Structure formats: C-alpha cells, structure tokens
Amino acid sequence: MTSGVIGSQSSLSDYHQEMHDDAMRLKDNMLLARGEGLTYQEIAELFDVSRQRVHQILTGYRSPATHASLHDPIRKAKRKRTVKQVVLAHYGNGKVACVKCGFSDIRALSIDHINGDGWKDRAKSNGNTFHRGGSGMYYYLRRNSYPEGYQTLCMNCQFIKRETRQEYRRY
Numbered sequence: 001m002t003s004g005v006i007g008s009q010s011s012l013s014d015y016h017q018e019m020h021d022d023a024m025r026l027k028d029n030m031l032l033a034r035g036e037g038l039t040y041q042e043i044a045e046l047f048d049v050s051r052q053r054v055h056q057i058l059t060g061y062r063s064p065a066t067h068a069s070l071h072d073p074i075r076k077a078k079r080k081r082t083v084k085q086v087v088l089a090h091y092g093n094g095k096v097a098c099v100k101c102g103f104s105d106i107r108a109l110s111i112d113h114i115n116g117d118g119w120k121d122r123a124k125s126n127g128n129t130f131h132r133g134g135s136g137m138y139y140y141l142r143r144n145s146y147p148e149g150y151q152t153l154c155m156n157c158q159f160i161k162r163e164t165r166q167e168y169r170r171y
C-alpha cells in the first residue's frame, strides 16, 4: 500500500476490519493487565502509549471475549509474564534487557538483588518467604512500589557475578 491510496472497496473494508481487530486486541490485552492490578501508568509504559490513551481505550466498548479470557488459565499464565515484563523493564532502565550486557530474551532474565547474597537471598512477603527469581518476586517488588537495590540481569551476568563474589570470599 503506497501513499495511503487503497485500490478497491473490498480492500478498504478489509483494512478497516484489520484496524478494528488490532484495536480490540490491544484493548483486551490492556484489560488483562488491568485485571492483574497494573496501574494506568504501568499499562501505558508496557504498551508504549500515553496514560490518557489507556484511559480512553479502557473506558470504551468492552469485548465480550474479555470476561471469559480473564479466567482462562492460559491467559492467566500470560498475565504473569506481563507483570514480569513490567518489573524487568523497571529494573532494566526502561528496557526488558540485562543492564550489564543488554541481552533481551525474557526467558533468561531475572531480578538481581544488587547487594544480596546470591541464591541465598530471599525476601519476606506477607509472612511468606519466597525464593528470589520466583514469580512471587515480581509481585512483591510491584506491590512495594519498586524498592531500590535491584537490577535486571541475564543468567550469564548473574553467574559471572556469583563466581566473582565467591572468588572474593576465598581471599
């Protein structure tokens, strides 16, 4: 499609249908993030739109599929990833990437407690102890307004950091 000229009626309506589908998908994803308890600001950052736009989209027409998908186990698993993305981006200086080397595959990224004691580091949340790196960590950090002292690191950089610390201890 060049210079915005659309050849025929049928491709014009296809085009509009596609736009509409995209908008509904965006809205569904935002509603799911909202259902997970993310603020408008966090959703705006996650989807790279303004806060006002998030409000506009979320207060508009609600897709009938949304209610069902809020309770769908697969969508629930995806929402967990959404919270992980938001937290990783916060501690990755705005990017879902390792702050040391820039590696950006979310599967190998996690939160590192900067002055923590490697794998032994744990955080208390509502009386429950959970392991660093578990999904509880992301909810904990988000609920506590993103405390300082954490950073997003890839597994390589975490292993290197751990090795380096062990070497220090030996001498």
Ligand SMILES: [Zn+2]
Pocket (backbone or CB within 6 Å): 098, 099, 100, 101, 102, 103, 153, 154, 155, 156, 157, 158
């Ligand atoms: Zn790294």
